[in-house]
Amino acid sequence: MTPREVLAFCREKDVKAVDIRFTDFPGAWKHFTIPVGKLEEITFEDGLGFDGSSVRGWQSINESDMVVVPQPDTAFLDPFADLPTLAMIGNVQDPITREDYSRDPRNIARKSVNYLLSTGIADTACFGPEAEFFIFDEARFDQRTNEGFYHLDSIEAEWNRGRQENPNLGYKLRQKEGYFPVPPSDQMQNLRNEMMQCMINCGLDVECHHHEVATAGQCEIDLQFGQLVDMADKLMIYKYVAKNVAHRHGKTVTFMPKPLFGDNGSGMHIHISLWKAGEPLFAGSGYAGLSDMALHAIGGILRHAPALLAITNPTTNSYKRLVPGYEAPVHLAYSQRNRSAACRIPMYSPSPKSKRIEFRCPDPSSNPYLAFSAILLAVIDGIQNKLSPGEPLDKDNYDLPPEVTSTVPKTPATLDESLRSLEDDHEFLLRGDVFTSDVIETWISYKREHEVDALRLRPHPFEFCLYYDV
DSSP, X not given: OOHXXXXXXXXXXXXXXXXXXXXOSSSOEEEEEEEGGGOOTTHHHHOEEEEXXXXXXXXXXXXXXXXXXXXXXXXXXXXXXXSOEEEEEEEEEOTTTOOBOTTOHHHHHHHHHHXXXXXXXXXXXXXXXXXXXXXXXXXXXXXXXXXXXXXXXXXXXXXXXXXXXXXXXXXXXXXXXXXXOOTTTOTTHHHHHHHHHHHHHTTOOEEEEEXXXXXXXXXXXXXXXXXXXXXXXXXXXXXXXXXXXHHHTTOEEEOOSOOSTTSOOOOEEEEEEEEETTEESSBSSSGGGBOHHHHHHHHHHHHXXXXXXXXXXXXXXXXXXXXXXXXXXXEEEEEESOTTEEEEEOOSOOOGGGOXXXXXXXXXXXXXXXXXXXXXXXXXXXXXXXXXXXXXXXXXXXXXXXXXXXXXXXXXXXXXXXXXXXXXXXXXXXXXXXXXXXXXXHHHHHHIIIIIHHHHTSOOHHHHHHHTTO
């Protein structure tokens, strides 16, 4: 829509409020609301002011004034507001220079696409994320000077087989056996249907939904692949819808990668393909039907994976998922059909338009604008420098003898290790001024201060089980 069409749409739908949204540095949506009468055509040029010093990882207080400019093509009706409300995503700018803000994740995503165009390699980068999440009935947690705990619960959970529920009807899902059961074992079907329809009403192209492997309400809703910036926008709407549909049914959704011990965590497998003049560039006559370009793209992802994970797996909890035996790949290898490899080539369809790379390491705690952009830059670097991915590893990577596994690079074991890799390997992210040095330095320092060190300094509940009686 154009600005004029947005205003006409507001009149047609009797909109009373307009919600302006943007994404902070770590990846959370922020918003404020104006009466519809305050939205004018000039607003789409001048923008609206806000305090950038109150947003994580952004401005200092002495330069706090910022502007967010609503983008009319992102408009959708908010399905959860009691008052008819139109929501729009905005681009963040400096109010004095009117330059796009270097730490605005959406700006970084837009720059990554422009850089791809400038290389001449392709004119379109398509991304298809598969975000997994848990639906819990209760989530209690706290951390204080003298105590720390978490407590999660789910009507589906294996640990509730013997609970008095007046009546307990059984059908609890065993750990690691939650993949594709029908109701009544899958007790999230109706809730996911509602999420799916709500996403469709917000303009998302939903492919399918299903229960995932873990007990306790692990789910997945898949979106049709799309262009990079638009798909990042849609993933923010996806998270918003999933959380709010659950909330209005007295349940809670988390995209935390590893909330449960001993069961599968939540990943976000990301499918990537490049196109030019409407033609797919990753289809060819090479291994698994790939082009040389696609193999070089895999080479770029694998070469830079330790640094990439600081952005695509950006939480300390992310590395509790990246362990052998739970489908999250820890071996930096590639293979067709093989879900134990970091890069998988799906083999469902012979169509060249279906040929793509699936990067299986990322998780849904990541900021999609930053994650997609970083992956694209690794892909470009691989193509430009003709990086070889090596030989494919067409075996179960979790059942390899030590003499083989010792030669295969591994994912970092902690967030701190990934951040060190990013410090050592980020030149490829600076090309085209996509990620600036300031962005990289701020990301690393923010993550270390607010997450790595914050966790490192606090006793863990399990330490009391291990050491209290020493």
